[in-house]
Amino acid sequence: MKGRGRQIDKRRGKEGEATSSDRMSVGFIGAGQLAHALVKGFTAAGVIATHRITASSPDTDLPTVSGLRKMGVNLTTSNKETVSKSDVLFLAVKPHIIPFVLDEIGPDIEDRHLIVSCAAGVTISSIEKKLLQYRSAPKVMRCMTNTPVVVKEGATVYATGTHAEVEDGKLLEQLMASVGFCTEVEEDLIDAVTGLSGSGPAYAFTALDALADGGVKMGLPRRLAVRLGAQALLGAAKMLLESEQHPGQLKDNVCSPGGATIHALHVLESGGFRSLLINAVEASCIRTRELQFLADQERISPAAIKKTTLDKVLQQPGVTVSGVANGNGKSGLSLFNTRNPGIKKKN
Amino acid sequence: MPSTVRCFCRAVDKLVGRQVHFVIFRYFSRMSVGFIGAGQVAYALVRGFTAAGVIAAHRITASSPDTDLPTVQGLRKLGVNFTTSNKEAVSRCDVLFLAVKPHIIPFVLDEIGSDIEDRHLIVSCAAGVTISSIEKKLQQYRAAPKVMRCMTNTPVVVREGATVYATGTHAEVEDGKLLEQLMASVGYCIEVEEDQIDAVTGLSGSGPAYAFTAVDALADGGVKMGLPRRLAVRLGAQALLGAARMLLDSEQHPGQLKDNVCSPGGATIHALHVMESGGFRSLLINAVEASCVRTRELQFLADQEKISPAAIKKTTLDKVLQQPGVTAEAVGVRSHGISIFNTNNPRTKKN
Numbered sequence: 001m002k003g004r005g006r007q008i009d010k011r012r013g014k015e016g017e018a019t020s021s022d023r024m025s026v027g028f029i030g031a032g033q034l035a036h037a038l039v040k041g042f043t044a045a046g047v048i049a050t051h052r053i054t055a056s057s058p059d060t061d062l063p064t065v066s067g068l069r070k071m072g073v074n075l076t077t078s079n080k081e082t083v084s085k086s087d088v089l090f091l092a093v094k095p096h097i098i099p100f101v102l103d104e105i106g107p108d109i110e111d112r113h114l115i116v117s118c119a120a121g122v123t124i125s126s127i128e129k130k131l132l133q134y135r136s137a138p139k140v141m142r143c144m145t146n147t148p149v150v151v152k153e154g155a156t157v158y159a160t161g162t163h164a165e166v167e168d169g170k171l172l173e174q175l176m177a178s179v180g181f182c183t184e185v186e187e188d189l190i191d192a193v194t195g196l197s198g199s200g201p202a203y204a205f206t207a208l209d210a211l212a213d214g215g216v217k218m219g220l221p222r223r224l225a226v227r228l229g230a231q232a233l234l235g236a237a238k239m240l241l242e243s244e245q246h247p248g249q250l251k252d253n254v255c256s257p258g259g260a261t262i263h264a265l266h267v268l269e270s271g272g273f274r275s276l277l278i279n280a281v282e283a284s285c286i287r288t289r290e291l292q293f294l295a296d297q298e299r300i301s302p303a304a305i306k307k308t309t310l311d312k313v314l315q316q317p318g319v320t321v322s323g324v325a326n327g328n329g330k331s332g333l334s335l336f337n338t339r340n341p342g343i344k345k346k347n
Numbered sequence: 348m349p350s351t352v353r354c355f356c357r358a359v360d361k362l363v364g365r366q367v368h369f370v371i372f373r374y375f376s377r378m379s380v381g382f383i384g385a386g387q388v389a390y391a392l393v394r395g396f397t398a399a400g401v402i403a404a405h406r407i408t409a410s411s412p413d414t415d416l417p418t419v420q421g422l423r424k425l426g427v428n429f430t431t432s433n434k435e436a437v438s439r440c441d442v443l444f445l446a447v448k449p450h451i452i453p454f455v456l457d458e459i460g461s462d463i464e465d466r467h468l469i470v471s472c473a474a475g476v477t478i479s480s481i482e483k484k485l486q487q488y489r490a491a492p493k494v495m496r497c498m499t500n501t502p503v504v505v506r507e508g509a510t511v512y513a514t515g516t517h518a519e520v521e522d523g524k525l526l527e528q529l530m531a532s533v534g535y536c537i538e539v540e541e542d543q544i545d546a547v548t549g550l551s552g553s554g555p556a557y558a559f560t561a562v563d564a565l566a567d568g569g570v571k572m573g574l575p576r577r578l579a580v581r582l583g584a585q586a587l588l589g590a591a592r593m594l595l596d597s598e599q600h601p602g603q604l605k606d607n608v609c610s611p612g613g614a615t616i617h618a619l620h621v622m623e624s625g626g627f628r629s630l631l632i633n634a635v636e637a638s639c640v641r642t643r644e645l646q647f648l649a650d651q652e653k654i655s656p657a658a659i660k661k662t663t664l665d666k667v668l669q670q671p672g673v674t675a676e677a678v679g680v681r682s683h684g685i686s687i688f689n690t691n692n693p694r695t696k697k698n
Contacts (some may be wrong), residue, residue: 146608202615
């Protein structure tokens with residue numbers, strides 16, 4: 001597996017071998033949790049300098065915006081400015097916003113741009129379809145990562161689009177491997193990965209809260225209970241990652257005959273502990289596929305965007321909006337750039 | 348341990364963190380560590396200590412009458428001195444870990460009690476065995492036995508263990524610091540009141556088993572939704588590791604961190620709902636409680652000074668009796684237990 005890639009890449013960088021990441025600029029459309037976590041991770045890993053990072057969002061009230069500013073990232077309210085200042089462009093907005101953003105920045109994409117979508121459920125083909133209206137060969141990739149990138153222990157998978165080349169994949173992999181595990185997968189696995197490692201940290205935080213409650217119930221002070229629970233989980237995960245053994249074998253090794261641990265495991269099994277976790281992965285994956293279905297529709301309901309946000313976007317130079325209703329009775333918003341009034345969206 | 352070295356260690360302790368303990372472990376180069384028992388706990392600790400470089404393998408001795416244990420081979424390969432004689436392990440060490448199952452502890456204490464010297468620091472790793480029960484036994488041989496009790500867990504093997512310890516009546520502060528430095532080289536280590544150790548057993552002692560079960564189930568979920576098994580296990584373990592690391596590095600409440608991952612109407616909050624519907628949190632509280640309660644039961648059993656003959660294999664007992672200096676009152680084994688006493692102290696008959 002490719003978890004070791006991160007260390008190898010660091011060594012290469014230290015030897016002074018020229019990597020394109022030295023002169024590369026990275027942009028984030030969106031300045032929320034995901035952009036913040038990735039920027040924190042990248043800067044902690046030293047893989048790119050903050051002044052080479054730009055992030056944009058029309059909403060400057062997000063708590064993450066001030067965090068990004070403090071790290072020295074260039075912040076702007078103009079998505080088009082981010083595009084012009086970057087080579088690798090992460091789309092770090094919510095899935096239903098993606099079509100909106102693509103319409104806005106489509107005409108500004110150049111040959112050098114590598115578009116990396118981090119949006120759950122948004123397919124490469126849907127992005128390529130939109131961008132093909134502006135460029136003949138847009139380089140698109142899709143990734144699914146998770147918030148522990150912020151402590152450089154993320155889990156990332158990516159899939160490569162039609163016009164992206166092998167080197168683009170390697171570039172993305174180098175970036176993401178600096179903040180955790182990263183591997184390429186077939187695109188149709190990404191929804192399952194979302195259910196497992198995308199949502200996984202939330203399962204862990206919930207478990208840790210409950211384990212600490214158990215410790216407190218049995219007499220431990222809260223801080224110690226949280227600390228011990230997190231440490232136990234971390235240690236076990238690390239053992240598993242560094243071992244060739246099956247998780248069941250490692251579990252067996254901890255269960256001495258008639259001991260405390262096997263008693264505890266029995267109550268877990270009695271309550272269907274394993275089944276709950278399978279259900280969780282499944283539920284997250286299914287919801288991801290639902291979001292994909294919604295995102296595949298080219299129209300977004302006006303109800304999905306705040307009027308104030310829309311106004312801020314429209315204030316940016318070069319952007320106008322037309323409201324259209326098609327024969328199916330669906331109404332929605334479409335953005336097009338004033339330089340290309342001819343490219344009206346088909347219904 | 349020389350007082351100048353002790354002072355130096357205390358000063359350095361105040362200045363530096365865990366990683367630099369390696370540097371000040373020069374005095375460890377003259378310390379020897381012994382393990383009574385050569386099973387999972389001994390093996391994990393030895394692997395961790397040697398990986399941390401805190402003590403050389405040749406200064407470690409481990410003993411067990413049973414040479415068939417898979418961990419025995421592993422210990423040998425690490426360069427540890429292995430012996431079938433517990434008394435030999437005692438004679439060759441300064442810090443003595445009791446790494447046997449709880450019900451074996453009284454048995455072992457009777458066997459080695461007379462060999463304990465002033466220099467020895469006895470550290471029991473046995474779940475549920477109280478310091479007072481150990482001191483009570485050893486006081487038949489020495490006036491002031493230095494005893495400590497710790498609860499650790501298997502991730503010490505990758506130097507991410509969780510250890511707590513409590514200090515006995517005759518152990519000094521420096522002994523606690525010594526143990527803490529040893530255990531801190533393989534993970535988190537903190538002193539606690541002894542009456543919290545059973546709860547710690549339920550939480551971080553057994554915790555890795557909960558995690559292994561969880562990763563197995565998460566991987567099943569990933570496989571159900573189409574992922575290959577190896578990738579699913581890798582992603583599941585990585586997600587847990589990353590989340591735990593985030594929590595340890597953050598001042599925020601786990602609930603706040605959970606909130607940050609749940610975007611409105613998103614995949615994650617849907618998943619959390621099904622977990623809550625199934626009482627996920629309650630199962631984990633139950634698990635910690637069950638492990639803690641069982642630990643207290645084991646303590647009750649261990650507090651009894653006799654062990655049932657049914658609890659020891661005849662072949663194991665024979666091997667122990669073959670060791671020089673050990674005899675058993677073989678004739679008329681008492682119906683409620685076996686007692687071993689050393690031929691040097693026929694006066695110290697156990698009842």
